[in-house]
Amino acid sequence: MSDAIRFDHVAYRTRGFAIEGLSLAVPTGSIYGFLGPNGAGKTTSIRLMLGLLPVGAGAITVLGRKVPAELPVALAATGYVPERPHLHPFLTVAESIDLHAAFHVRFDRRWAGELIREFRLAPDRPLARLSKGEMGKLLILQALCQQPELLVLDEPTDGLDPVVRRDVLSAVVDYVAERQATVFISSHLVHELERLCDWVGVMDQGRLVTEMPMEHFKNGIKRLRLRGPTERLAEAPFAVLSRSAKEPESAVWVVDRWEARMTEWIDARGVAIDRVEDLDLEEGFVERLRARREVARA
Amino acid sequence: MSSLALILALLQPVPGAADSVRRVVDRLTALLPAPSEARTALDSLTLEAQAARAASESAGGTLTDTLVNGPLTLLTTRVERRVFADILPEASRAWSGLFAGPAPEVWLEVRGGPWGSARTLVGRHREDTAFRAATHLGVRLRGPDPESFARRVVGEVLGQLLLDRADPGLRDWLVFGPTPIGQPAGAEELSYQLATSVAPATRACRDGDRSRCPAAFGLDGGTTKELSLAARGALVRAALDAGGPGAWDRLLAQPDRSMSDRLAAAAGRPPEALIDRLMARARADRSGGPGADPLRWWVAAGWLALALGVVAGGGIRR
Amino acid sequence: MLSAMIRLHWKSSRAWVLAAIAAVVALPIVSVALAWPHDSADVASFLARLDAWSLFYPAVAGVLGAVMAGLTWRSDRRGDFVYALTLPIERWRYVWYRFLSGAMLIASVAAALWLAALLTVATTPRAAFLHAYPTALAAKFGLATLAVFSASFALVALPGRVRQVGARAILALIALQALVFLLGWQGNWLVPVLEALTDRFGPLGILGGRWMLIDV
Numbered sequence: 001m002s003d004a005i006r007f008d009h010v011a012y013r014t015r016g017f018a019i020e021g022l023s024l025a026v027p028t029g030s031i032y033g034f035l036g037p038n039g040a041g042k043t044t045s046i047r048l049m050l051g052l053l054p055v056g057a058g059a060i061t062v063l064g065r066k067v068p069a070e071l072p073v074a075l076a077a078t079g080y081v082p083e084r085p086h087l088h089p090f091l092t093v094a095e096s097i098d099l100h101a102a103f104h105v106r107f108d109r110r111w112a113g114e115l116i117r118e119f120r121l122a123p124d125r126p127l128a129r130l131s132k133g134e135m136g137k138l139l140i141l142q143a144l145c146q147q148p149e150l151l152v153l154d155e156p157t158d159g160l161d162p163v164v165r166r167d168v169l170s171a172v173v174d175y176v177a178e179r180q181a182t183v184f185i186s187s188h189l190v191h192e193l194e195r196l197c198d199w200v201g202v203m204d205q206g207r208l209v210t211e212m213p214m215e216h217f218k219n220g221i222k223r224l225r226l227r228g229p230t231e232r233l234a235e236a237p238f239a240v241l242s243r244s245a246k247e248p249e250s251a252v253w254v255v256d257r258w259e260a261r262m263t264e265w266i267d268a269r270g271v272a273i274d275r276v277e278d279l280d281l282e283e284g285f286v287e288r289l290r291a292r293r294e295v296a297r298a
Numbered sequence: 299m300s301s302l303a304l305i306l307a308l309l310q311p312v313p314g315a316a317d318s319v320r321r322v323v324d325r326l327t328a329l330l331p332a333p334s335e336a337r338t339a340l341d342s343l344t345l346e347a348q349a350a351r352a353a354s355e356s357a358g359g360t361l362t363d364t365l366v367n368g369p370l371t372l373l374t375t376r377v378e379r380r381v382f383a384d385i386l387p388e389a390s391r392a393w394s395g396l397f398a399g400p401a402p403e404v405w406l407e408v409r410g411g412p413w414g415s416a417r418t419l420v421g422r423h424r425e426d427t428a429f430r431a432a433t434h435l436g437v438r439l440r441g442p443d444p445e446s447f448a449r450r451v452v453g454e455v456l457g458q459l460l461l462d463r464a465d466p467g468l469r470d471w472l473v474f475g476p477t478p479i480g481q482p483a484g485a486e487e488l489s490y491q492l493a494t495s496v497a498p499a500t501r502a503c504r505d506g507d508r509s510r511c512p513a514a515f516g517l518d519g520g521t522t523k524e525l526s527l528a529a530r531g532a533l534v535r536a537a538l539d540a541g542g543p544g545a546w547d548r549l550l551a552q553p554d555r556s557m558s559d560r561l562a563a564a565a566g567r568p569p570e571a572l573i574d575r576l577m578a579r580a581r582a583d584r585s586g587g588p589g590a591d592p593l594r595w596w597v598a599a600g601w602l603a604l605a606l607g608v609v610a611g612g613g614i615r616r
Numbered sequence: 617m618l619s620a621m622i623r624l625h626w627k628s629s630r631a632w633v634l635a636a637i638a639a640v641v642a643l644p645i646v647s648v649a650l651a652w653p654h655d656s657a658d659v660a661s662f663l664a665r666l667d668a669w670s671l672f673y674p675a676v677a678g679v680l681g682a683v684m685a686g687l688t689w690r691s692d693r694r695g696d697f698v699y700a701l702t703l704p705i706e707r708w709r710y711v712w713y714r715f716l717s718g719a720m721l722i723a724s725v726a727a728a729l730w731l732a733a734l735l736t737v738a739t740t741p742r743a744a745f746l747h748a749y750p751t752a753l754a755a756k757f758g759l760a761t762l763a764v765f766s767a768s769f770a771l772v773a774l775p776g777r778v779r780q781v782g783a784r785a786i787l788a789l790i791a792l793q794a795l796v797f798l799l800g801w802q803g804n805w806l807v808p809v810l811e812a813l814t815d816r817f818g819p820l821g822i823l824g825g826r827w828m829l830i831d832v
Contacts, residue, residue: 050701050702051701052698052701052702072704072705072706073704075702075703075704076704078702080702082698082702084695084696084698085695086695086696086698086699086702087695087699088624088627088628088691088695088699089691089694090627090628090691091624091627095623095627098620098623099620099623099624102617102619102620103617103620103703103704103705104704
């Protein structure tokens, strides 16, 4: 399966911030969640991908097209919803849609009319007078009606109320289900992505911390409550993200790449496992970040 | 009426407003910088010519004597060679064409440069190298068009040489010489005068009464000359152009006759025909209005293309 | 795409375009009417007054060109150019469309001037040796507005930091010149700069020269 988006050792530098050696691959047809705390470089990575910023080193391809050499071709098949609204405020909803349709040959005007009704948008209202939720819906509408092969959504639901958020995300999900499009969605709302995405990449301080299928991300990380001489587990076949010992001969570990057969390996070293607990996506995300930052400090 | 005068006129009904505006304008005018160096440099062409004339007169001679004994040197600063490259050969040809026999010797040398302010007398006229431009390359003059100004100065000097050899009657009628090169000096001005004059003979001439046109030029023997010196110079120039070689000699030949007869002798045709030709040229002569000076249009188009190229080539950036 | 850009440009600048059209339609009519002398034979004062009024043509051209350029990029700049840069067309093409759309709106103003000038000339008796130049006036107005528009267009499209540095440098030069003048020192660099901008070869040279609708 080819990749819809590919970063190969991409570097970018600006005052006070740098992205170094970023390599990621978004499989075609996947819904890829791009996670990271504020200031991690998620939006910068998206801007690099869309040619809004110049790449310092490395290569980026979008839908098989090199960026920026073949950018217009890539953008013709890419629907983009930015973090901040970027449309002309003096236009009305209808005029903004008309302008967008003029530049996108596959724009589906009939569907746009349906979505206007479904999202309850007033066609004659100037964009400057739209609420945050209405603007969010309009941005999604324009991106979807382009009929793109790739949807790039940068914090699409940030600041939106739950009802609008649900409308926006369900429109995306419906589109993906029908068209097999690829979605690249960046967010710091981890729980939202948990339900939506089948791939996840985590960014922190300009570096990609991890990238894997969502299933592995959620299920590969466990909290182990251990009893016994845990120093015997030094050569464990899993990554220990954190250790805490509140009492002697007792410890709580958070481990990554956990598999069920590893309980036998632990038992064989005289350590008892009182409990293996699942972490949700948010807890797993926090633990991975914390471990990475400790390594970076060391 | 200037734009300031118009504004002041419009403010008349408002008490004190016109005086306030006038005071503000006076203060602002006092802040304006002195005239530019370019204008001063061009003016030096005329000043030096006048100085040379004054020097020759104070020595008891005329300008022609000065030239026979040595050249008139036009001193300039920062004038490019190319400004005079075409003007001087044209002046040489025009000068020679005025005389039936060999033309009187004239030598014009233009000398300038950052180290050159020495006034020297050089050689004599030769037929194979009539005029020599020894200008020094320098910074291009800004401000008024240097070619037309230089042409005017050279033409005026040559015109003055012609007039120096004339009799008092002709000098009284003309005062300025008939500038033998380029466009006749009064041609543009003639159409302006004809359009705007309120003098009776000129108005009648403009409105189609050809019998009144000689009176407008002062050819009727009267003392009133409604049209300007430049216009009369253009008429004499038209007579010289029409008369061909020796026209100037024929014009000088009979100082006791009327100007009308003298012009007819020079031109080989009646002065009314000359006037008709001048009037036709003035009628067809347009300032060009906003379309005059097409160079400005081409330059604007060039800057427009450059700006667009810079933006498109650089592209828009965040 | 071009028609969409023209609609976009019109939406953002229609108030100014309509105001400019009103101004250029009124100018020839009002200027000739107000310049007309009491004595119809007094052509000299008619031409002098008309010359005074003709200053408004380059003034309107300059203001219109600068304003249109500012309005062209204003909403793009507000959105950090993100919308423009994520459209599926080459950037030079987008710039070209932006320029063309502005140029077409400017052409509409010049066309309005041409029609008003033709009407004025057709209804004004003219003395002998005076000529009317409605087409040259409208064409010069259009070209002058375009020249100012393109220069301002290029300046406004520069990155924000470059514009800030440039603006500060210019203000510093002006302040320094004022100081030199007040202290009575030698040094005059602003006037040569202004002369360079507006002389025949300068970028704003087209604003100079003759602008009279009726002239010799």
